[in-house]
Amino acid sequence: MVVYDVRCSHDHVFEAWFPDSSAFEAQAKKREISCPVCGDVRVERAPMAPNVSTGKGDAARRKELAAHAVRMLTNMQAFIEKNADNVGPRFAEEARKIHYGETSTRNIYGRATDQEAAEMKDEGIEFGEIPWRHRSDA
Numbered sequence: 001m002v003v004y005d006v007r008c009s010h011d012h013v014f015e016a017w018f019p020d021s022s023a024f025e026a027q028a029k030k031r032e033i034s035c036p037v038c039g040d041v042r043v044e045r046a047p048m049a050p051n052v053s054t055g056k057g058d059a060a061r062r063k064e065l066a067a068h069a070v071r072m073l074t075n076m077q078a079f080i081e082k083n084a085d086n087v088g089p090r091f092a093e094e095a096r097k098i099h100y101g102e103t104s105t106r107n108i109y110g111r112a113t114d115q116e117a118a119e120m121k122d123e124g125i126e127f128g129e130i131p132w133r134h135r136s137d138a
């Protein structure tokens, strides 16, 4: 399916769905598409990028998405660094203390081994895992 912005000769623009781009051409030629505002059948495609995946430029798009994801992670990391205490390798120990009320509740971040993470899950300690980017200057 493709969605096009269609414009009639009175400059009304409306959205219409077609099985594919050739279906639009065929229907427009046969005057089967009419403007919902004025009923005009003299329509043409309004200039816009249709929401179609053509497979073209996918590599560029992937690259863009990857760059976007890295930016988001970097922002998230910056947010965590600003709003939570870095407890480094003592993450499991500190998370446990907070969970059992042995220390004041606060946001922490740090590292946990796979085994520590599994143990914390077993104990019902809530925590999240995110892929952490190691800065070259760290």
Ligand SMILES: [Zn+2]
Residues within 6 Å of the ligand: 008, 009, 010, 011, 012, 035, 036, 037, 038, 039, 040
């Ligand atoms: Zn119209």
